Amino acid sequence: MSLGSNNTSAWLVANGLRCERDDRVLFQDLSFALGAGDIARITGPNGAGKSTLIRILIGLSAGYEGELLWQGDAMARNQYDFFANLLYLGHQPGVKANLTPEENLRWNCRDASREDIYAALEQVGLRGYEDVQASSLSAGQHRRVALARLYVAPPKVWILDEPFTAIDKQGVAKLEQTIIDHAQQGGLVILTTHHDLAVPVKHIELGGPVDPVDHTTEEAGL
């Protein structure tokens, strides 16, 4: 483990994370270091705690032990700086059904110009739907409204929970390319998905019920 060489550039570091839910250990001794250019895929069977890990990373769940660092400082002390660099898309993407895609984006990307927003909607194939309320869009289009945020002046860190859900084949290919491009431009992407990405990625493996002896494997941050 050449921690020294990589740790200086690592943005997000986890040391010995352990999470317990309902008397069941979801994961323990989970360590990784992620930085610029990384794509980390959290894998594991259903119920392994993938979403829980994501919620721990973004500070929405406090039920864990272990250490979480952002830019070398404890996450708790540095959280606002982390949030300023974070784009998080959860299971429910936070798209308001009573707003149009344009209004949704305007709220989510407050610095963006009208042109930026239209360009982003074009990217996700929602051109022509700018003024339609999201409630009358399909599930996939609904999802695309949320994904359009990836195209408007995106922050450095993307944390995406099942981003490919309800997206059609062409959409998946495009989204995959977007994720790869973002990493190549020096961003960091952490995602959960059952879809295999075309490029090698770091794996954070969570295995079902953890045997106390068999520690959760860790390949990231070598």
Add this chain to the structure above:
Amino acid sequence: MSTQPALMQTISALFKRDLLLAFRSRGDLLNPLMFFLMVTSLFPLAVSPDPKFLGDIAPGVIWVGALLATLLSLDLLFKSDFEDGALEQLLVLPQPTFFLILAKVAVHWLVAGLPLTLIAPLLGLMLGLPEGGYGPLMLSLLLGTPTLSLLGAIGAGLTVGLRKGGMLMPLLILPLYIPILIFAASAVQTGVQGEPVTGHLLFLGAYLAFAVAVCPIAAGAALKISVAR
């Protein structure tokens, strides 16, 4: 630092978004108002049409009606944001949740508390509230309803994740509402009797100032608990 304009920008964007959302679902906003109207207009039918008697109970009836109508409207605060994930997005913003919640509560008051305040004199007229009561009624509602919204945000935040939070929220919140009810209704009574109401109104103002300072913090903590599950 560049954080200050971003904070103001975020707050005003949230404020505008919530106002727009309230406007888009204005049918929901009518429910508390209708409830308020119905409760107060049924009283003369059920109790006694005697103007003297109605004038006596008018302050209490109007204030109880306004309080219960506010309780009914608290679901509007965080429920839809919780269901579509917008609440999580709000909690991972780099801006302090204190100000974001304050913006949301301000919108809630504008669409729930303010209409109640504006319609109250009409109901006072209907119940035959004596002349001296209108000023104190309006002032007490202006000072009291924002406090109701602020305190309600704590209860709404705590129960937003529960499927059957409907009964729990009044239990949590009503004790905090009682001082407002007592002081506001007695402010109107005192006004009717022609005595100065400054003391009552000062108490309501102080309670409002306290609620502005404390409730957004408590509501933020409550929301984090609800989202953490």
